[in-house]
Amino acid sequence: MITDITTQGIDFLSSLFIFFVGLFVLLIVVVFIRDVSQSRDAIRRNYPVIGRFRYVFSTLGEFFRQYFFAMDREEMPFNRAEREWVYKTASGKDNTMAFGSTKNLTPPGTPLFVNTTFPTLDEHATQPPPIIIGPQCPHPYEAKSLINVSAMSYGALSKPAIRALSRGAKLAGCWLNTGEGGLAPYHLEGGCDLVFQIGTAKYGVRNAEGQLDDDRLREIASNPQVRMFEIKISQGAKPGKGGILPGTKVTPEIALIRGIAPGMDSISPNRHIEISDTGELLDFVQHVREVTGKPTGFKMVVGDEDWIKLFCSEIHQRGIESAPDFMTIDSCDGGTGAAPMPLMDDVGLPIKESLPMVVDVLTQYGLRDRIRVIASGKLITPSGVAWALCAGADFVNSARGFMFSLGCIQALKCNRNTCPTGITTHDRRLQKGLNPAEKAVKIKNFVDKIHYGTALIAHSCGVPHQRALTRAHCRIVQPDGKSTLMRVLYPRSDVLPEYHQPETEPHYF
Incomplete structure (x- = not known):
């Protein structure tokens, strides 16, 4: 049987x-x-x-x-060593290293910080002072965090991702930029400070014809969480081209927030139709500032030095009060969910060239203390932030650093609605793995460790806090293998006689 x-x-x-x-x-x-x-x-x-x-x-x-x-330092746009540092930091794990550095310190452009024989004692260390942005505005903003969340729209990012960023920014004491996709209720949910970005399509503050709606702008500005307004001229990954949101991501809710048709590809104009020259840019900045009563600036990728000089000259012709309250300088290698390769790879200047250039021109024209400078572009580690402070930035914005904190694995699926971590997808099944409450703590950990790591560098250089770092504290490796002080490569720019103002010496020298 x-x-x-x-x-x-x-x-x-x-x-x-x-x-x-x-x-x-x-x-x-x-x-x-x-x-x-x-x-x-x-x-x-x-x-x-x-x-x-x-x-x-x-x-x-x-x-x-x-x-x-791939080796730890080989991948692009971010290598494994950089990602692992963020992952461990965000998770609150030990991120110390053993045996020796794996970083190649000889490539030209590598920053090396100048340690002093007598570093700052812990008991003599101080917190970096806050900076007031737009002190002439009815509602100025006192910003404290060295690093903040760069522009990422609801639509490009998922609902739980925005919720996590909002809660995490509140815990960390940094601001969250809404991106050009309008103000979603999930941006407000955590109670953090917000920077409202006005893109070329005017999402969230547009009328039926796609033009700026002042009534809607006032409504947004009436929310006390919205602290500043940023006019997006261009971004690093696609200068000269508007934003792209695939129709698969344009849900009815997102369409309502943005003021567009659901299910259709959302492609922004490649520039603001109201802004065709420097004068119109200043007019637009002034208009937004007058309507909102809050600090207003713009974000751009720098193409050359001459325009910055023209811009500064125009400000002086109109009066220094016409200047924007801040400028966000994006790097040509910035990130985005979807961009054409020719623009992503080959257009604009990298932040390592453009940031010192902008700071020097503003100094020459006596505008450095009037216009605050925010650096953006692949600065996700303490050394990157410390370099930006040495170069003259007041703040650093990061998008992908915070995405790594949320759990991004650099799957390069941002434009396909198939993000395996739930960060850039509206597939509810994939979103389930992203817990906003848990990720918010990781965002706080990331910000805290950036502050801690930059403080270590500052104290090693012999200064009491991070904002005291200058170009005398950083050396840049040259093609011959030797390093040169940043102060020598970018000597202090004296204020031009016709723009001289009896002000204190800028903090970055």
């Missing part, structure tokens, strides 16, 4: 095996016929079935490189 049952079981398994083998062979035959009969792909036509593996291996290659083949 038992033998009969065993024999029947073996026969069933054999039949099942033959069935699946036959099914597999049939599938191969069908694929073979399809490949040889199509004319769109030469590889598949010439090498049916086998040619398909090329696509599979190409698709999986980025994941295999990330986990198995």
